[in-house]
Amino acid sequence: MHSIRTVSTRVFILSVLVLLTAAAMMAAWAHRSFGPQLLPEAEKRTIAAGEVLAAQIARALEAGVPPDKLVGVEDILADTMAVRDDLRYIRILDPAGRELFRRDAEANGNGSLPVLDRPDAILDTVVPVMVQNRPLLLIHLGVDRRFVDRLSRDLLIDIITVLVVSALCALEVLLFIGNATTAELRELRWLADEAERGRLVTRLYSRARDEYGRILAWYSAVVQVLAEGGRKMKEAIIPPGSGQSSATDPVDHDVVPDATRSLNVVAARLSIFIFALAEELSRPFFPLYVQEVAGRVGDLSPHLIAALPISTFMMVWALAQMFGAAWSEHVGRRKAFIIGAVAGAGGLAMTGMSVGFYDLVLWRCVTAVGYGVLMIAVQGIVVDNTDEASRARGFSMFVGGTLAAGICGPAFGGVLADQIGYRPTFVLGGFVALASCAVIYACAVETRRPNVGNSASINWHYIATLFRNRRFVTLVAASALPTKLAATGILFYLVPLFLNSAGADSADIGRALPLYFVGFMCVSPLVAQISDRLAMRKEFLTAGGVLSGIACLVVLWLDGFWAAALCSLGLGAAQALISAPQLALVLDTCDEEVKSFGAAAVLGVFRFVERMGSFLSPFLAAALITYGGYDGAIIGIGILVAVCALLFYVGFRKRTTDSSSRP
Amino acid sequence: MRSGGVSGRIWLILVLIAVMMAGTAGALSYFKFEMKLRELVTSQLTTKTAELHSKIQRVLMLGLLLPELNELQLLVEREAGREERTDLVDIHDETGRILFSSDRDRIGQALADYDAAAVHAAPIQVVTGDATITIRMPFRNDFDQLIGGLSVRYSISDTRQKQQWMAGYLVTGAVITIGVCGLLSLLGTRLVVGRLEKQARQTRLSLKQIYDPTDASATSPEERYRTLVSRLERGPDLIADARDEVARDAARIVAALRRTVAAETATQATKNERFPADVSVG
Numbered sequence: 001m002h003s004i005r006t007v008s009t010r011v012f013i014l015s016v017l018v019l020l021t022a023a024a025m026m027a028a029w030a031h032r033s034f035g036p037q038l039l040p041e042a043e044k045r046t047i048a049a050g051e052v053l054a055a056q057i058a059r060a061l062e063a064g065v066p067p068d069k070l071v072g073v074e075d076i077l078a079d080t081m082a083v084r085d086d087l088r089y090i091r092i093l094d095p096a097g098r099e100l101f102r103r104d105a106e107a108n109g110n111g112s113l114p115v116l117d118r119p120d121a122i123l124d125t126v127v128p129v130m131v132q133n134r135p136l137l138l139i140h141l142g143v144d145r146r147f148v149d150r151l152s153r154d155l156l157i158d159i160i161t162v163l164v165v166s167a168l169c170a171l172e173v174l175l176f177i178g179n180a181t182t183a184e185l186r187e188l189r190w191l192a193d194e195a196e197r198g199r200l201v202t203r204l205y206s207r208a209r210d211e212y213g214r215i216l217a218w219y220s221a222v223v224q225v226l227a228e229g230g231r232k233m234k235e236a237i238i239p240p241g242s243g244q245s246s247a248t249d250p251v252d253h254d255v256v257p258d259a260t261r262s263l264n265v266v267a268a269r270l271s272i273f274i275f276a277l278a279e280e281l282s283r284p285f286f287p288l289y290v291q292e293v294a295g296r297v298g299d300l301s302p303h304l305i306a307a308l309p310i311s312t313f314m315m316v317w318a319l320a321q322m323f324g325a326a327w328s329e330h331v332g333r334r335k336a337f338i339i340g341a342v343a344g345a346g347g348l349a350m351t352g353m354s355v356g357f358y359d360l361v362l363w364r365c366v367t368a369v370g371y372g373v374l375m376i377a378v379q380g381i382v383v384d385n386t387d388e389a390s391r392a393r394g395f396s397m398f399v400g401g402t403l404a405a406g407i408c409g410p411a412f413g414g415v416l417a418d419q420i421g422y423r424p425t426f427v428l429g430g431f432v433a434l435a436s437c438a439v440i441y442a443c444a445v446e447t448r449r450p451n452v453g454n455s456a457s458i459n460w461h462y463i464a465t466l467f468r469n470r471r472f473v474t475l476v477a478a479s480a481l482p483t484k485l486a487a488t489g490i491l492f493y494l495v496p497l498f499l500n501s502a503g504a505d506s507a508d509i510g511r512a513l514p515l516y517f518v519g520f521m522c523v524s525p526l527v528a529q530i531s532d533r534l535a536m537r538k539e540f541l542t543a544g545g546v547l548s549g550i551a552c553l554v555v556l557w558l559d560g561f562w563a564a565a566l567c568s569l570g571l572g573a574a575q576a577l578i579s580a581p582q583l584a585l586v587l588d589t590c591d592e593e594v595k596s597f598g599a600a601a602v603l604g605v606f607r608f609v610e611r612m613g614s615f616l617s618p619f620l621a622a623a624l625i626t627y628g629g630y631d632g633a634i635i636g637i638g639i640l641v642a643v644c645a646l647l648f649y650v651g652f653r654k655r656t657t658d659s660s661s662r663p
Numbered sequence: 664m665r666s667g668g669v670s671g672r673i674w675l676i677l678v679l680i681a682v683m684m685a686g687t688a689g690a691l692s693y694f695k696f697e698m699k700l701r702e703l704v705t706s707q708l709t710t711k712t713a714e715l716h717s718k719i720q721r722v723l724m725l726g727l728l729l730p731e732l733n734e735l736q737l738l739v740e741r742e743a744g745r746e747e748r749t750d751l752v753d754i755h756d757e758t759g760r761i762l763f764s765s766d767r768d769r770i771g772q773a774l775a776d777y778d779a780a781a782v783h784a785a786p787i788q789v790v791t792g793d794a795t796i797t798i799r800m801p802f803r804n805d806f807d808q809l810i811g812g813l814s815v816r817y818s819i820s821d822t823r824q825k826q827q828w829m830a831g832y833l834v835t836g837a838v839i840t841i842g843v844c845g846l847l848s849l850l851g852t853r854l855v856v857g858r859l860e861k862q863a864r865q866t867r868l869s870l871k872q873i874y875d876p877t878d879a880s881a882t883s884p885e886e887r888y889r890t891l892v893s894r895l896e897r898g899p900d901l902i903a904d905a906r907d908e909v910a911r912d913a914a915r916i917v918a919a920l921r922r923t924v925a926a927e928t929a930t931q932a933t934k935n936e937r938f939p940a941d942v943s944v945g
Contacts, residue, residue: 007855007856007859010854010855010856011673011855011856014673014677014848014851014852014855015676015677015680017847017851018677018680018681018844018847018848018851019680019681019684021681021840021843021844021847022680022681022684022685022688022840022841022844023684023688025685025836025839025840025843025844026684026685026688026689026692026836026837026840027688029832029833029836029839029840030688030689030692030696030833030836033829033832034692034696034699037696037700037825037828037829038696038699038700038703041700041703041704041707042703044703044707045703045706045707045710048707048708048710048711049710051711052710052711052713052714055714056714083710083713151699154699158692158695158699159692159695162687162688162691162692162695163688165687165691166683166684166687166688166691167684169683169687170680170683170684170687173679173680173683174680177676177680181669181672181673181676184669185908185909188909188912188913188916189908189912191912191916192912192913192915192916192919195915195916195919195920195923196915196918196919198919198922198923198926200919200920200923210669210671210672210860211669211860211863211864211866211867212669212863212909214867215863215866215867215870215909215913217876218867218870218871218874218876219916221874221876222873222874222876222891222920223920225874225884225887225888225891226888226891226920226923226924228884228888412691415691415694415695415698416694418694418698419694419697419698505698507694507695507698
């Protein structure tokens with residue numbers, strides 16, 4: 001017996017099996033060849049250093065200086081070791097094996113790693129010093145095996161990163177496909193259920209041409225015949241306008257099957273994933289690109305120049321979402337999405353073709369408008385295709401898509417930027433963004449649930465009323481704004497610049513940034529479950545703020561990639577502590593306003609004000625860089641967030657004292 | 664397997680997933696490999712260039728002027744001939760004009776892509792061409808002023824060969840992966856939905872006996888309605904044999920249609936005056 005659930009589960013298991021097989025095979029295949037191809041190159045690097053030494057010593061020997069009377073050899077060895085921290089020693093021996101000169105890592109000050117007491121701990125490379133085609137001396141260069149092992153390990157980590165990113169992308173597609181392949185089966189089930197309830201449906205959404213599609217087409221044709229023929233027969237008996245009422249029409253002409261609704265939601269998830277992926281491609285290098293394209297702009301500092309397009313993007317993005325809601329409802333979700341995606345794609349591509357600062361800012365604004373409209377259209381699709389019971393799940397699908405894009409986008413973008421450059425990566429992003437249109441156009445159908453107030457328009461009256469609520473103001477000022485400030489300032493602005501200043505390439509930046517989303521995704525579901533149960537939302541917000549601060553302090557103890565990676569990971573996890581409880585606390589804090597204006601309006605205002613943090617953060621970060629450098633700016637923002645969190649804990653009163661705090 | 668069938672569609676999608684997975688993993692792996700290889704080769708060649716650079720820089724520290732060091736011409740020629748990979752050695756002044764070169768025709772010409780500001784900003788510049796890597800290092804005087812630079816171009820055709828080999832190797836891996844996954848998907852799809860699809864076909868054929876949408880013999884809506892109503896009543900009983908889910912759903916639909924028709928024709932006038940006698944009611 002095959003039930004729909006069984007078929008769906010089996011198809012999903014089969015897909016995951018295929019995915020894992022492909023991943024495992026590619027990983028094994030790549031790992032098998034990377035080491036043998038690259039390790040000899042690493043060895044050649046050591047040989048090159050040895051040959052340089054040999055050439056210098058050979059010149060002195062050719063001049064007739066006896067090997068044991070050579071002067072300054074220790075200095076040359078020290079110079080070589082100073083630039084090669086993988087070398088444990090350099091020894092110069094005569095053909096009889098007598099050691100003439102020696103320099104050790106410890107003596108050179110680069111003995112940071114303890115010496116391993118293992119016979120294979122050091123890989124000894126021998127380079128002869130040739131004089132008149134005779135090896136007069138032998139130079140032994142001892143490479144610490146851990147550096148070679150580290151190269152192999154780094155390669156493995158790279159392969160795993162590649163696989164995780166590829167698998168996440170494939171899973172996003174899989175989620176959609178799993179739903180799409182069983183849509184007809186589910187639609188047939190739904191039709192049978194509806195028919196048993198006495199409701200026949202004429203309008204079918206399935207476009208499949210398989211057996212199930214044909215059964216659905218059969219059903220549709222039969223219902224058409226019943227509706228049309230039956231109506232004509234009835235009209236023959238009871239002429240229209242005769243005053244006699246016929247039986248209630250059992251045929252429903254405007255009902256949307258649940259399978260279609262669910263397919264719409266997963267199509268929306270896939271589309272937002274694709275678009276967000278396109279936008280996230282530039283994340284690892286965007287501030288660097290701005291500095292490269294913009295050059296000098298008046299008296300503005302380079303840091304402020306890099307900050308301005310990010311801030312402007314955030315501002316326009318927030319405004320587009322605020323004002324785009326009603327418009328997307330007016331023109332229809334699909335149309336709004338497609339317009340937004342085309343604008344966003346155009347903006348992305350044109351950003352890559354910018355010639356100066358001002359047009360770059362303009363194209364970022366166009367992208368922000370497109371992205372904002374698209375986001376609101378997707379949220380509308382979720383609202384239109386879910387009911388009260390399934391809405392939270394629908395929104396979690398939407399959030400999941402953007403988080404997955406946050407992980408995959410920078411990783412892809414970093415590698416792409418290193419390979420093809422910043423500008424082509426933007427243009428490629430534009431084309432990828434266009435693919436999101438294709439998904440929505442081909443797979444989603446316009447549906448609308450009646451009596452759903454999807455987009456409460458926000459007006460100044462709402463904002464003014466909300467800002468008279470002191471608890472709301474405390475929540476926004478001491479928690480929401482600093483949280484966004486840290487996320488945007490550090491993630492979008494400071495980490496790329498910090499890593500670039502440490503010599504990391506775009507690929508490294510692209511590996512560090514997604515860890516924010518990894519941290520967020522790991523902690524978020526857990527917090528969503530327990531924060532409501534424990535009723536400790538205020539405490540979660542405080543803990544999240546303090547932990548964000550601690551995550552930023554990592555740069556005090558670590559350098560370069562690991563500092564940025566741990567900071568991103570910690571920040572993501574800390575922000576996940578804040579995200580869900582914060583929204584619940586907003587609704588709880590503004591219960592009276594929610595009754596007056598609706599939850600959508602209150603959350604809309606909150607989101608808008610919160611995004612002001614994103615708008616301000618690059619400016620603050622740019623100012624802090626001037627005084628304390630990149631690491632100083634990260635620490636500064638971390639301290640600010642932590643202090644604000646503590647102030648929030650002290651200043652935000654519990655509901656029991658609410659009445660006294662309200663004006 | 665019918666290409667238009669659900670099993671064909673699922674198979675195709677699974678193969679596409681395998682293609683996507685193998686394609687992205689292969690492409691990204693290649694890029695990573697290429698980057699790591701470039702890093703190692705650049706480091707190797709920088710070591711070699713640094714040796715030549717320090718040799719000349721030591722002489723310059725004695726206070727001699729770069730254009731006056733005529734023996735540098737011999738030095739660059741010797742260096743170019745010393746190793747197979749060394750393609751071209753240039754020594755230029757602070758404006759980028761070539762003073763000494765292993766290719767004598769280049770002397771006096773301006774160095775291509777020379778950017779003095781960039782030389783100031785980065786002590787070592789690496790310019791990667793199609794099959795070459797050029798490493799540039801500046802010369803400075805005692806006052807740390809830029810007085811010229813060394814530019815050495817190395818041929819990296821062996822590195823390119825390595826990259827091409829890796830690209831071919833990864834493509835082969837991707838093709839094998841896709842092939843294995845394709846076979847796995849084929850077997851899996853047959854197991855998961857093959858039987859279901861067969862049953863769906865049987866169900867559809869049974870439904871077609873009740874009403875065939877492509878049948879052109881009934882022309883008017885009333886005629887089609889009458890035919891359908893009669894066949895709904897007299898058609899094959901799907902419910903009795905419905906063993907799988909699709910057939911059961913179809914049977915439920917047929918039964919519901921029958922009930923709906925019955926309810927619609929419950930009006931006495933309809934029963935007596937308009938409906939064929941063989942349509943039972945209730």
